Amino acid sequence: MRAEPNTDKQRPVVRFFRSLPIRRRELASGLLALLLGGFVPLIGSALPSAAQQPMPAAQPLQVNILYLSRQYDEPAPLSLTEKVVTDKGVQGARIGIEDTNRTGRFLSQNYRLSEAILGLDEDFKAKAKAALASGANLIIADLEKPDLLALADMPEAKSAVILDIRTSDDSLRQEDCRSNVFHILPSWAMRADALGQYLVWKKWNRWLLITGKNPPDLGYAAAVKRAAARFGAKIVDERSYAYAAGSRRTDTGHQQVQQQMPLLTQSAPPYDVAFVSDESETFGDYLPYRTWDPRPVVGTQGLFAVAWHRAFEEYGGTQLQHRFEREVGRIMTERDYAGWMAVRSIGEAVTHINSVKPADVRAYLLSDKFGVDGYKGESMNFRTWDLQLRQPVLIVDPTELVSISPQEGFLHPKYLTDTLGFDQPESKCRLK
Amino acid sequence: MHATRKFLSFVLAFLCLGPLLATASMGQAEAAMIFVTNEKDDTVSVVDSQSLKLVNTIQVGHRPRGIIITPDKKDIIVCLGDDAQLAVIDAQSMKVKRLLDSGPDPELLNISPDGKTLYIANEDDSLVTVMDYKTGQVTQEIPIGVEPEGMGVSPDGSIVVATSESTSMAHFIDTKTYKVIANILVDSRPRYADFTHDGAYVWVTSEVGGTVSVIDAKTHKIVKVIDFEIPGVRPELIGPVGINFTTDGKRAFICLGKANRLAVVDTSTYKVIDYVLVGQRPWHAALSPDGTKLYSANGLTNDITVVDVASLRAEKSVPVGRLPWGLVVRP
Numbered sequence: 001m002r003a004e005p006n007t008d009k010q011r012p013v014v015r016f017f018r019s020l021p022i023r024r025r026e027l028a029s030g031l032l033a034l035l036l037g038g039f040v041p042l043i044g045s046a047l048p049s050a051a052q053q054p055m056p057a058a059q060p061l062q063v064n065i066l067y068l069s070r071q072y073d074e075p076a077p078l079s080l081t082e083k084v085v086t087d088k089g090v091q092g093a094r095i096g097i098e099d100t101n102r103t104g105r106f107l108s109q110n111y112r113l114s115e116a117i118l119g120l121d122e123d124f125k126a127k128a129k130a131a132l133a134s135g136a137n138l139i140i141a142d143l144e145k146p147d148l149l150a151l152a153d154m155p156e157a158k159s160a161v162i163l164d165i166r167t168s169d170d171s172l173r174q175e176d177c178r179s180n181v182f183h184i185l186p187s188w189a190m191r192a193d194a195l196g197q198y199l200v201w202k203k204w205n206r207w208l209l210i211t212g213k214n215p216p217d218l219g220y221a222a223a224v225k226r227a228a229a230r231f232g233a234k235i236v237d238e239r240s241y242a243y244a245a246g247s248r249r250t251d252t253g254h255q256q257v258q259q260q261m262p263l264l265t266q267s268a269p270p271y272d273v274a275f276v277s278d279e280s281e282t283f284g285d286y287l288p289y290r291t292w293d294p295r296p297v298v299g300t301q302g303l304f305a306v307a308w309h310r311a312f313e314e315y316g317g318t319q320l321q322h323r324f325e326r327e328v329g330r331i332m333t334e335r336d337y338a339g340w341m342a343v344r345s346i347g348e349a350v351t352h353i354n355s356v357k358p359a360d361v362r363a364y365l366l367s368d369k370f371g372v373d374g375y376k377g378e379s380m381n382f383r384t385w386d387l388q389l390r391q392p393v394l395i396v397d398p399t400e401l402v403s404i405s406p407q408e409g410f411l412h413p414k415y416l417t418d419t420l421g422f423d424q425p426e427s428k429c430r431l432k
Numbered sequence: 433m434h435a436t437r438k439f440l441s442f443v444l445a446f447l448c449l450g451p452l453l454a455t456a457s458m459g460q461a462e463a464a465m466i467f468v469t470n471e472k473d474d475t476v477s478v479v480d481s482q483s484l485k486l487v488n489t490i491q492v493g494h495r496p497r498g499i500i501i502t503p504d505k506k507d508i509i510v511c512l513g514d515d516a517q518l519a520v521i522d523a524q525s526m527k528v529k530r531l532l533d534s535g536p537d538p539e540l541l542n543i544s545p546d547g548k549t550l551y552i553a554n555e556d557d558s559l560v561t562v563m564d565y566k567t568g569q570v571t572q573e574i575p576i577g578v579e580p581e582g583m584g585v586s587p588d589g590s591i592v593v594a595t596s597e598s599t600s601m602a603h604f605i606d607t608k609t610y611k612v613i614a615n616i617l618v619d620s621r622p623r624y625a626d627f628t629h630d631g632a633y634v635w636v637t638s639e640v641g642g643t644v645s646v647i648d649a650k651t652h653k654i655v656k657v658i659d660f661e662i663p664g665v666r667p668e669l670i671g672p673v674g675i676n677f678t679t680d681g682k683r684a685f686i687c688l689g690k691a692n693r694l695a696v697v698d699t700s701t702y703k704v705i706d707y708v709l710v711g712q713r714p715w716h717a718a719l720s721p722d723g724t725k726l727y728s729a730n731g732l733t734n735d736i737t738v739v740d741v742a743s744l745r746a747e748k749s750v751p752v753g754r755l756p757w758g759l760v761v762r763p
Contacts, residue, residue, distance in 0.1 A: 102558070102578045103599040106615040316597060316621070319579050322556050351600075351617065373598070373620040373640040377690065378668040416666060 060110040063356050065346060066131060067093050067115045067339070068151070069142035069166075070124060078285040079398075083330060089142040089165055090115055091328045092336030095320075096343025098327070103351055111347060125150055132156035137358040140342045141181070142166045142335070152178040161358045161365070163345065165338035168279075169219060173386040173422060177429035182345075182365065182387040184307075184338040188223035188279075190421035191305035194393035194405035195298055196227030197419070201407045204272035205233040208295070210264065210287070211240050216279035220300060224275055236269040241283050261290035268293065275299045302397065305405070308337030309396045315377035341374055341389070348372045376404075383418070386429040390417040464720055465762045466727050467508050467521070468736055469496040470753025476510060477752035478526055479736065481720060481727075481761065484750050488526050492519045498540030501760040502565075503547040508760060511538035511552070518552070523762045532568040535561040540624075540758075542583040542592070544607070551592050553580035560594045560603075562610065572610045576603045584625035584634055586649065593634050593647075595622035602636045602645070604652060614652040618645040623673045624716075628699065629681040637672035637686060644672055644686060646702065656702045658686075665691050674716035674758075678741060679723030685739075687714040687728060694728060696744055706744050710737035721763035729756040 067090055076084045097113045104111055114136070118127055128151050137160040141148050145167055152162055162181045164172070168188050172181070186194070199205070207228060211221040221238075228235050241264060265274060265287075274291050276299035278284035284301030296302060310331045313321060320340070324332040332340075348371075349364040350356060364370055366387075371379030376392045383390060395403040406412075410419040422428075464481035469492075476496060478488035494514035501508050501523065508521040511534065518538060520530035534541075537556035543549065543565065552561040560580055562572035577599025584593040592605045595618075602625055604614040619641020627634050627649065634647045644658040660670045671689030677699065678684070685708075686695040693707040694714060711730025714737070718727050725747075726739040735749040736756060 099578050099598055102596075103601065103617075106577070106599070106601060107617070316555075316579060319556055319598070323578075348620075371620055371641065373600075377640075377671065379620055379640045379642065415668065417668075 060104070060108040061350070061354060061356065063104070063109055063111045063138070063346070063350050064136070065093075065097070065111065065113050065138045065140060065343060066136040067113055067117075067140045067142065068128065068131065069115075069117045070122075070144075070147060071117060071119050072144060073120075075281055078281060078283075085330065085333060088333045089140075089335040089339040090117070092324070092332060092339030092341075093140055093165075093343050094339075095324050095327060095336075096340040096347070099323075099340075100343055100347035100351075103347065107351060107354075109350060109354070111343070111350075113343070125154075129154055129156060132160065137161065138346055138356065138361065139163065140165055140339060142339070145169055145172060145176075148172070148181065149176065149178070152181050159358050161346070161361050163342035165335060165342050169216070170223060170422070171219070173388050174428040177386050177431060179387075179431040180362075182382055182389070184341050184345075184389050185334065186305065186307055186391060186393050187388060187421050188220045189226060190388075190391075190393060192220065192223035192227040193230065193420045194305040194395060195303065196224075196231045196233060197405045197407040197410050198303075198395050198403050199273060199298065200231045200233055201409070204296075206236050206269075206271040207233055207273055207275040208265065208268050208271040209235050209238045209275050209277065210299075211238065211277040212280055212282055212284075213240060213242055214280045214282075217277050217300075220279050221277040224277055224299065235275075236271045239264055239268075241278070243283065257286045258290060261286055262292045266292040271295060273298045274302075276301055303395060303402060304397075305393050305395055306334050307341075307391060307393065308332060308334045309394050309401065311396055311399060311401045312394050314401075315375050317375040320375050337374075341372070344374070345372050345389075383424070385424045385427045385431070386422065387431070388421065390415055392417060393420060465523075465526075466718070466736065466759055467499060467501075467762065468729055468752045468759040469499045469510055469757045470734075470755060471495055471497055471731075471757045472754035475753050476508075476521065477756070479750055479752065481725070484738065484748055486750065486752065489753065490521060490526055490528065492521070492528060493517060493531070497757045498538065498553070499758045499760050500541055500543055501762060502543060503545060505763055508762065509541060509543070509550070511541055513537050513539055513555070518550075530568075532563065533570075534563070535559060535570065535573070540581050540583055542585045544585060544589045545587065546589060549589075549607070551583050551585065551594070553583050553594060555579050555581060555597075558596070560592070560605065574605055574610055574612065576605075576612065577601050577615075581623050582625035582636065584627050584636075586627050587629065587631040591649065593625040593627070593636070595625050595636055597621045597623060597639075600638070600641075602634065602647060616645075616647055616652055616654065618647075618654070619643045619657070624675055626675045626677070629677060635675050635684065637675060639671040639673055639689060642667060642670045642672065644675070644697070658697060658702050658704070660686075660688065660691070660695055660704060660707075662688075662691060662693065662707050665693075674714070674728075676717050676719055676726060679719065685717055685726055687717055689713050689715060692730075694726070694739065708739050708744050708746055710739065710746055711735045711749055716758040718759045718761050720761055727759055727761065729759045731755050731757065 100111045139162045141164050164183045170187050274297045276284040278300045287297045349361045353364050374380050393405050406416045406419045412418045466479040468477045476490040480487050493512035496510045498511035510519045516536050518532040518534045519528050522529045534552050535554045538552045539555040541552045550563040560574040577596025579597035582595030594603045602616045619638035621640035622636050623639045624637045636645045645654050646656040669690040672686050674687035676685045684697045696705045710728045711733035713731040714728040728737045735751045737749045738747045
């Protein structure tokens with residue numbers, strides 16, 4: 001497939017999209033209404049009447065999805081070539097709504113996204129409770145772990161379907177799993193396994209592990225150690241990077257980095273790759289070309305494992321990339337993909353069951369009938385033991401698709417993708 | 433003794449081969465030519481169906497995928513996805529003689545039985561473009577679901593069935609009014625639609641769903657969903673795409689993508705008779721003019737495989753360009 005990263009030379013293709021009754025404005029007004037505490041009229045009026053009506057209904061089945069997030073502090077990318085993006089996730093969900101409505105208009109179903117992106121100074125619990133109380137029960141959660149768990153544990157959320165599009169934290173799929181929280185993005189374990197399989201296939205079995213100091217860095221590092229043990233690789237040494245991120249813009253900065261990185265990696269036992277665990281993105285991008293020994297960098301930077309990347313256009317991926325860029329005006333990030341995928345998952349369920357009752361949606365998402373097309377060339381569904389989306393994982397560097405895991409030869413009795421992450425027998429998740 | 437047997441078998445072989453050779457040499461003047469689009473190479477490979485040798489490589493434009501031959505067998509039309517154009521290749525001289533503006537990202541196309549009208553799936557634009565082939569003028573744009581691809585034309589030309597991959601639907605379009613008269617939900621990622629020879633049924637492959645839906649062309653009801661099960665092959669690797677009905681209409685060959693096989697289905701019982709192992713990731717296939725051979729385009733092994741329709745044996749693979757996508761055969 002030709003990867004045509006260039007979108008400038010795109011054809012004048014907007015006509016059909018523009019002419020469709022896309023709900024951008026409605027989305028905006030929905031958001032406004034919600035922030036003003038107006039979720040009640042939005043959901044309350046449409047939902048009960050439509051839910052009971054059989055097809056074909058004069059009144060379309062109204063499918064209301066709440067996008068719940070907060071304005072968390074996110075570090076700017078170290079690289080100046082990367083844009084600072086503040087609307088990751090929600091833009092993907094919006095495209096997902098457009099796509100799903102395209103099917104919906106043939107089936108008399110109307111999907112609508114209400115967006116609630118709360119400030120950090122706002123009372124999250126109170127706002128979330130209010131939204132739940134007013135009927136929101138299909139929820140896309142772009143939330144960090146504490147907020148996600150706070151939401152999931154509210155009594156009002158007991159029967160809700162919550163789709164987590166932000167975290168990769170293994171604990172949320174293990175001991176802290178919840179029966180109302182589905183996870184769209186690959187976990188750290190899945191990512192480390194995806195990379196690990198590729199490295200083992202390459203016979204690059206000796207890894208020098210370099211870890212940041214934040215809890216997520218340690219979480220990912222634990223997944224790397226697990227992958228090494230599973231696939232027979234060896235962690236020859238472990239180093240820790242202790243500096244804080246600092247500013248990405250400095251007048252003279254490269255000299256220090258040029259000195260620091262060799263220091264961090266010198267006198268290591270023989271190794272094949274530097275495996276960096278820097279989830280907080282504070283130094284990983286500084287490692288390539290600066291290690292003491294000439295070795296490739298893999299992990300959270302260098303060669304990394306993701307659900308989605310601009311360099312990926314296989315299995316029809318071109319279309320999603322183009323649709324997104326045309327509508328949003330920037331490239332589709334991994335969290336956008338997760339937002340899109342969350343809407344598509346709900347859409348796929350509702351298309352088939354024609355019901356918006358969360359219990360029905362949940363049952364269908366976990367049934368063997370469910371399968372969603374995520375442009376990975378195969379049907380994807382959820383693991384029943386921890387509600388994690390099964391998926392092939394892309395192995396990429398900043399500009400190219402390098403491979404897709406699971407790799408050839410890593411076998412599993414049921415799903416090859418279950419060679420990535422925690423399989424049922426190892427799962428500590430007990431869904432209640 | 434040994435030598436005699438060898439001699440005898442030689443004579444026998446000659447006697448058997450004689451008539452074959454004769455027909456072969458007779459056919460030589462008008463050997464069928466297999467035209468294969470190579471998505472990655474921007475070319476069309478031409479393979480002689482008798483010698484099975486590559487005889488020509490035609491530079492066509494960017495991202496060639498869908499390919500058809502006109503009913504009069506004079507022109508071969510190729511979708512150039514990244515150029516928003518169709519290339520018309522003269523089937524005899526093998527030269528590109530015409531370029532037509534197709535609308536954005538044409539992926540697959542079909543032509544009316546009278547050869548006058550082209551139906552083009554604009555994958556990136558949720559449209560079916562209808563074009564007058566003679567003038568190259570776009571006469572209609574029909575909005576359907578997201579990512580149109582499959583484009584089946586009924587034998588009498590009155591109905592076109594377009595599939596939309598992301599919407600998972602088969603859209604029935606009346607070619608007199610250009611109205612969508614039915615939208616049928618099928619399994620995920622429907623990629624190809626084709627009418628049975630008698631026009632009674634439409635078969636639609638669902639690549640991600642892993643099934644083929646058989647739709648009654650009159651009632652628009654799904655009468656059968658065909659599943660595939662191959663020992664030793666993961667269900668998620670079974671991705672049905674191309675459909676070819678045998679000349680007598682009794683069997684259908686379904687290209688199964690990453691399962692690296694063609695399924696052979698009985699069209700009356702809908703039972704799978706056999707799976708034929710070919711190259712990797714066959715998406716489309718084409719029958720020889722006499723209906724005795726089927727050629728599959730194998731995307732990941734960069735070759736085409738010749739399958740004998742009667743014995744269901746894969747006979748030979750022939751290297752072509754990179755990422756072969758679809759093919760047609762010129763008699």
